[in-house]
Structures are given as structure tokens and as C-alpha cells.
Amino acid sequence: MLVLAVDTATPAVTAALAEVGDDGLRGVAERRTIDPRAHGELLAPQIRAVLQDAGRSPADLGAIVAGLGPGPFTGLRVGLATAAAMAQVLGIPAYGICSLDGLGRAAGPGRVLVATDARRREVYYAVYQDGVRITDPAVAKPAEMSDISVQRAVGEGALKYDFGVPIDDRVLYPSGEALIALAVDKIRAGAPADALTPLYLRRPDAVASTERKHVLQ
Helix, strand or coil: EEEEEECCCCCCCEEEEEEEEEEEEEEEEEEECCCCCCCCHHHHHHHHHHHHHCCCCHHHHHEEEEEEECHHHHCCCHHHHHHHHHHHHHHEEEEEEHHHHHHHHHCCCCCCEEEEEECCCCEEEEEEECEECCCCCCCHHHHHHHCCCCCCCEEEEHCCCCCCECCCCCCCCCHHHHHHHHHHHHHCCCCCCCCCCCCCCCCCCCCCCCCCCCCCC
16 A cells, blocks of 8 residues: 655655555655745645655555644644645545654664754653653753753754754654554554644644734724
8 A cells, every 4th residue: 555644843844655565664755855934835746746756646545644743833734734635635544643753763772862843942852762652742941851861862953952962863854654654553454544633732833812903993
């Protein structure tokens, strides 16, 4: 089965394809562009590009996997809305995976901090042991995380701030193939679609004003 993964929880706009079968998972194509202000403009072209790279069409897809965040409100909703709309139109299930888990899986063995940039001088983070998350996703200022004991760190948040541990700068953004791998049991079982509920962890940067405005006549 051909599966599409999308993630817009970080400055990276990612689309990837993988073939999922009873004997394993095979990555087919992946595209990533780093631009924190152009998720809406870039995601659809990225999806078209990976399908063209593989010589396939949307009709060939059997499932979609979307990164749920945590991430900034505006960028994150682009990926989730796109995944939900495509799944509905194509009549296929969509599954959600915590975007930090994609980084944690790619980080490999050991006790690892995964940190992505949450803006406001904060990071979204979780701790992983041998690729498995052992703490809930959270948001904090790096200075408030001194009690976290890990062997190394990954993610663009780890690159931006000093956590006093070695940084693996080869793992900065969630891998589409890793997200598909984390959803593979649901995909193979033909499980019902997920609700694709975003992990915001805090209120959006832009909120509607509650202050009444006087009308001048």
C-alpha cells in the first residue's frame, strides 16, 4: 500500500511516500523545504512533487499520515487540514502521529531529548529512550529544563539553545518515513481513521480580540 506522510509542525514543510506491506516498509520519495512562513504555499506542491518523483497519482494512495505537532498554530493546521481534506476526497483513512515521535524514532538508541523551536524563546520537547517516548510532550523555556537528564539532543530547538549535551545535527526535522513507520500497525490493520487533533500545547499567537470597539458615527 502506498502511504503519504505530511508534516508542518516545524519550519520544515515535509511530504513523503512509502510502500507498506506485510514484509516491511520501503521509503519511496521524500521532499522537505525549510520556510517557517510558507507552509500554506509549499505543502501542496511538495505533495505533487513526491507523487511525480514516484510516478504515482493521488488515486494510488491507501492512507495518509500527518504530524500532529506540537507546533505553532498557523503552520500546524495547514498540514492537518490538507491531510483531512485529501483523505475525505480519496475515501482513505488518515492517521495522526506526534511530530516529536518522528524525531525520537530517527534519533536511535539511548536517552535523547527531542526539542523543536516553539518561538517566544521556548521549545516543544519530550524525552525518548531507545526511540520510545517516555515523557509527555511539553513546552518550556530551556532555562527551566536543567533537571532533564539525557545523553544527547536532536531537533532544531536543540541546535538553537544550549542544553549542555551533545547535539546530533543530522536529525533536525521530523522524517515522513519515520511518521509512517510509527503508524504502520494501524495502516496494516486497516484501523479507523484518527481525528487528527492538533497538539498546540498553548494558545495560538494570534487570538481574536474580546474588547468591544466603539463605532464612530
